Amino acid sequence: MKTLFVGGVKSGKSYASTRYILDNYRTKPIYLTTTSLQNPQNRQNHNAQRADQFIMEEEPLFVSQYISNVSRPVLVECITMWISNMIYHSYDEATILEE
Numbered sequence: 001m002k003t004l005f006v007g008g009v010k011s012g013k014s015y016a017s018t019r020y021i022l023d024n025y026r027t028k029p030i031y032l033t034t035t036s037l038q039n040p041q042n043r044q045n046h047n048a049q050r051a052d053q054f055i056m057e058e059e060p061l062f063v064s065q066y067i068s069n070v071s072r073p074v075l076v077e078c079i080t081m082w083i084s085n086m087i088y089h090s091y092d093e094a095t096i097l098e099e
Helices: 013-024 040-050 063-068 079-088 093-098
Strands: 030-033 055-058 074-077
Touching: 013 074, 030 063, 063 074, 079 093
Parallel strands: 030 055, 030 074
Antiparallel strands: none
């Protein structure tokens, strides 16, 4: 099942989606961040917040390809960053829409 959480900045999307996936699946889910956490301190802080409840992964560009290769629930954070990454790396509109 695919579920989309939308809302403004600081509206509770992350909290709601985290609760939803943890409450509705028995398998430890994957937390897939679309942000490249290049700074080791940022990566450590990001993972420390969720590592007990999730398998932490990063995929800044090919989210659909990643998801198609896993059999456990995946929480994708954040669609806006993902699209921004595709634009930054000069992918054309057709490729972005296909992805």
